[in-house]
Amino acid sequence: MFNPEIESLPLEKLRRLQSERLSQLAAYVYDRVPFYRGTFDQLGLKPSTILNISDISKLPITYKNDLRDHYPFGLLAVPQEEIRRIHASSGTTGKPTVVAYTAGDLEIFAEVNARSLYAGGARPGMKIHNAYGYGLFTGGLGIHAGAEKLGLAVVPVSGGMTDRQLMLLQDFQPEVICCTPSYAQTLAEEVKKRGIGKKALNLKFGVLGAEPWTETIREDVEAGLGIVATNIYGLSEIIGPGVSQEDHEEKGSGSYIWEDHFFPEILDPETKEPLPEGADGVLVITTLTKKGMPLLRYWTNDICNLSYDKSSKRTHVKMSSIKGRADDMLIIRGVNLFPTQVEVLIRDIPELEPHYLLVVSKKGALDRVDVRVEVKSTAMELSQLEGLRTHLMQKIRNNIGLHMDVELVPRDSIPRSEGGKLSRILDLRREA
Ligand code: ADP
Numbered sequence: 001m002f003n004p005e006i007e008s009l010p011l012e013k014l015r016r017l018q019s020e021r022l023s024q025l026a027a028y029v030y031d032r033v034p035f036y037r038g039t040f041d042q043l044g045l046k047p048s049t050i051l052n053i054s055d056i057s058k059l060p061i062t063y064k065n066d067l068r069d070h071y072p073f074g075l076l077a078v079p080q081e082e083i084r085r086i087h088a089s090s091g092t093t094g095k096p097t098v099v100a101y102t103a104g105d106l107e108i109f110a111e112v113n114a115r116s117l118y119a120g121g122a123r124p125g126m127k128i129h130n131a132y133g134y135g136l137f138t139g140g141l142g143i144h145a146g147a148e149k150l151g152l153a154v155v156p157v158s159g160g161m162t163d164r165q166l167m168l169l170q171d172f173q174p175e176v177i178c179c180t181p182s183y184a185q186t187l188a189e190e191v192k193k194r195g196i197g198k199k200a201l202n203l204k205f206g207v208l209g210a211e212p213w214t215e216t217i218r219e220d221v222e223a224g225l226g227i228v229a230t231n232i233y234g235l236s237e238i239i240g241p242g243v244s245q246e247d248h249e250e251k252g253s254g255s256y257i258w259e260d261h262f263f264p265e266i267l268d269p270e271t272k273e274p275l276p277e278g279a280d281g282v283l284v285i286t287t288l289t290k291k292g293m294p295l296l297r298y299w300t301n302d303i304c305n306l307s308y309d310k311s312s313k314r315t316h317v318k319m320s321s322i323k324g325r326a327d328d329m330l331i332i333r334g335v336n337l338f339p340t341q342v343e344v345l346i347r348d349i350p351e352l353e354p355h356y357l358l359v360v361s362k363k364g365a366l367d368r369v370d371v372r373v374e375v376k377s378t379a380m381e382l383s384q385l386e387g388l389r390t391h392l393m394q395k396i397r398n399n400i401g402l403h404m405d406v407e408l409v410p411r412d413s414i415p416r417s418e419g420g421k422l423s424r425i426l427d428l429r430r431e432a
Helices: 011-032 034-043 053-058 064-069 103-119 138-150 162-172 181-193 215-225 339-347 382-400
Strands: 083-089 097-102 127-130 153-155 176-179 205-209 228-235 240-246 255-257 262-267 281-287 298-304 330-332 335-337 352-363 366-375 406-409 425-427
Touching: 011 034, 011 053, 011 281, 053 262, 064 097, 083 103, 083 138, 097 103, 103 138, 103 240, 127 138, 127 162, 138 153, 138 240, 162 181, 176 181, 181 205, 181 215, 205 215, 215 228, 215 339, 215 352, 228 255, 330 352, 330 366, 335 339, 339 352, 339 382, 366 382, 382 406
Parallel strands: 127 153, 127 176, 176 205, 205 228, 352 425, 366 406
Antiparallel strands: 083 097, 228 240, 240 255, 262 281, 281 298, 330 335, 352 366
């Protein structure tokens, strides 16, 4: 572990630490952030009544819109002179979401990423190829600081320019790579296509995140790049990458949330009531230690569940993989649908590639979704192709309960990640 004392702090002590931090935080934001003072007053809530971590459910929930309404610096809890960095998330429409860090916040950012990289297999003295985007996006600089703190040599290559990435991977021989899983897929495909061969690379670990991914992609990129691939999760509002991370020796059992800094809850998407361990709901996080722009009970919109695993190395809670953003959830004829649900079905059919798009359109008054997916080889009898198509359609109907048309397309006809996050949804409704 990077920080064994904290990462394996006995639960009682962890709760005590969280309680102290939460009670300080309530007083801190009440004194310093007019928005929070207003919501506390509206609820008739006195910060002095927040004494224990279990009091968290008394606190107001913060939504992305609250950040937008206070664009750009309205939620700062410190004078602007104390801010040392500003990031912003892309935001597909309108103004981006702005976040600001004090020097202390940047320390925390480095700490949680050092812990994460260590859990992902990185060790001091290794080199890391950091293909997360550098810039306003938190990914690049977040991983960068964590890697330096852990004692790695960082190659700050950023996203894109695949030719150059492949050259540097061969020439510099880094052991660790960080990027989005979809970009790791692109790199793995190119390694194969160009006959580079895994032997020409020295990669051992991939720390991948910033978008939902599945076991199919994990298997693909592990085989293609010769790595053990683990999941890193985060969002700019909370800090950026490094909110949670999977351990490379406990793959598939969830990602540790660094609970001493980020307190998680799972809430029912409709009633907003807390849900028990193991139940799927919206992940809501309170930043217990940030000073520049702390957030109470931030509604991430990401759907997952939490679990404590007594047999694991650390005491911190694990979150499951993210099914999708509540924003990316399609509601088709009353059925909730995330792209990853279709992805796992595609995975079971060996003749198909894990490259697909969900095409959403309008037929009359009704929305519909169809699937476009690549076949490994089109050198098949027409009847075989037709068999594949109906097989996937049936699986979708049986598992998801929707009728979707399936279109098989040749390899390489579906867009690949060129460095950043990849959308698996093609929404024709907006264009119509
Ligand atoms: P933007 O909103 O511009 O995408 P962020 O980097 O803040 O900027 O995005 C954070 C979001 O990315 C999370 O709320 C989540 O939906 C998604 N995300 C990040 N890491 C993962 C991951 N490991 N698995 C699934 N989704 C992830």
